[in-house]
Amino acid sequence: MVDTCRHFFPISSLKRIIDGMALTKINRFHMHLSDDQGFRIQSFKYPTLNSISSFRDNGKYGGYYTQAELKAFVQYASTRGITVIPEIDLPAHSHAILSAFPQYVCTNLEDAAQHPPVGDVQTFWKNSNHTFCSRDESRAFIKSILDEVIPLFNGPFFHTGGDEMPLEYWAKCQDCWSKVSDVGLNNLEHHQAWFHGDIGKHLKTKGKRQILWQDANGKAGDQNFELQRFADSTVLTMQWVDPMLGLSNASTGLDTIMTPWDFLYLSTPDDDEGLRWERIYTFDPLTGTCTDDGEGYQGDKKCTPTGSSNSDLHQMQQTRHSRTERSPKSSDPFITHPLPSPHNTSPHSHTIQSTPNLDEAKIAKHVVGVQATVWTEHCEDSDNLEVLLFPRLAAVSEIGWLPTAKKDKTSFKTRMLTHLSPHYTALGLHLSGPAGGFHWKDDYSCEHTNTFVPTPDPPATQVTKIEWEMNEDGSSVTLVLVGLNIPTNGEILVVLDESVPLPFKGSSGTRSAPLTVPIGTAGLASNKTYTPTFVFAQSAPLPYSSFSININSTSSDPPGPSGPDDPTDPIDPKKPAGFGKMWAWLGPVIGVITVLAVVGVVVAVVLIRKKKHSAGSNSAEMAPDGGD
DSSP states (O other), rough: OEESSSSOHHHHHOOOHHHHHHHHTTOEEEOOOEEEEEEBBBOOSHHHHTTTTTTTTTTEEOHHHHHHHHHHOOOOOOTTTEEEEEEEEESSSSSHHHHOGGBBBBOOOGGGGGOOOOOOOOOOOOOOOOBBBBBBHHHHHHHHHHHHHHGGGSSSEEEOOOOOOOHHHHHBHHHHHHHHTTTTTOSSHHHHHHHEEEEEEEEHTTTTTEEEGGGGSTTTTSSTTTTHHSSOTTTTEEEOSSSSHHHHHHHHHHHHOOOHHHHHTTSSSSSSSSSSSHHHHEEEETEEOOOSSSSBBEEEEEEOOOOOTOOOHHHHHHHHSSSSSTTTTTTSSSSOOOOTTTTTOOSSSOOOOOOOTTTTHHHHHHEEOOBBBOOOOOOOOOHHHHHTTTTHHHHHHHHHSSSSOOOHHHHHHHHHIIIIIHHHHHOOOOOOOOOOOOOOOOTOSSSSSSOOOOOOOOOOEEEEEEEEEEETTTTTTEEEEEEOOOOSSSSEEEEETOOOOEEBBSSSSSSSEEEEEETTTTTTTTTTEEEEEEEEOOBOOBBOOOEEEOOSSSOOSSSOOOOOOOTTTTOOTTTTTTTHHHHHHHHHHHHHHHHHHHHHHHHHHHHHHHHHHHHHHHHHOOOOOOOO
């Protein structure tokens, strides 16, 4: 997951992340698109969601993705096997929306004088006290927003948040208590679950499956799983607080995604005081614990059970990287809105213990995945975002796909450093180094920063075919990329059927420089058909037409594309394959025919003139003399 609300990232940056994800089979991209600090989706139905909700600090910082951009981005990810999951966080974390539509907050409050108006989009990181009211009008407005956003995303999932709801706010609202009574409930925890169930049922009518953060249950430590009572049976929950609660969910049949903050929150920097890949690699999503090989996950720090209150790492992350509040000036950095008594307890104040009576078979079935999560309060630009993600994201992929018994830390480290990192670099991604490449900004404020101004993307490079020709003795083949806007500088890498990438250099705008590859290297063999599986330059993967090449003992003509033509010859999409070589014999034939036609015409003209001259002479001889 990438938070685009605290800081805004252009689509071009997100595409690079998609490219990096595709290398390690990470198949979901969760976009956090709405929070207290910004709303990031273009709305034609409610223009003030952009003119007001998308910008903060008097318009000095902000931005939003156009609907056309989002549709194109979703398609871009889809072609790489990745589903984009949008999130609009509700009913809390909604200050930005409510700044444009304050009529949907709780207005019938017992102590209304103590609650200031919503005001502008929030310009600090602490969670807002303003949330959506649960009355009918507010929920109808939420559903109306969702109805405009849903068609932009082709996947089956829609995330509606649900985390960190300050229930004491609803507790002071007469309208909320009336709704609690109307639906036959007796407490706000159950009412929160009912609220999300109502939104989820609406999503189901639109063909979407709801995802929620774990604390949508009513409170982070609630193990009564009220969502199962009120929500649709297909709801998924994301467990970010306590992995054992996630396992309890799964054990009762509720599909669960594991993203515990102290193992999978990559907003924690990759440094000695943060979250190294080694710790990520130790996490087992099916047990909620980590494996320790005796050496510790980094240096002398052991694999401490999640949530252990006496862990130095826990205390450091609790201060620096909690989900709810990352401001270093906060006196209570984890819980910003404690629940009314008797629930005034931090969900991390207990030590994890084994939960009895868990159904392991159900856990194996209903723990459906893991997620790496990046909150961006302290990450303000695309380069740093990439450093937080790569190469640690590869470790997240491995714990998601591999059973614990098959994990091999030494093998993974070798593959990450020698195989994956060069590919990440080829994509133009910024990587964290041994000392960490991310600079944490504890004093960073969301005020007084520049508004993001989109810049037009350069003309898209497209590869339409690969021309090839075998050398005389069959020991090597020469390949040339043909297409549109092929960069004249830099390198283009082409992967043929999972083989080693072939590096092409730019030449003209429509052709690459020839690349000669010995048969038997880079996976190339004669009399074998290849279909490109990945074409990418330094900045991003490139679109390419669906085509194949069959390397035999001659050349690519026929039946494949033609051999290398004049490199200055522009690509004509109407020109058939092999036109260059066809012209080699067709041109002379047409020339001969033309010459013969001209000679024929000349001969015919001469014969006609001679015939006319002969006829004129005979007429003169037969004419009578003049009379006397």
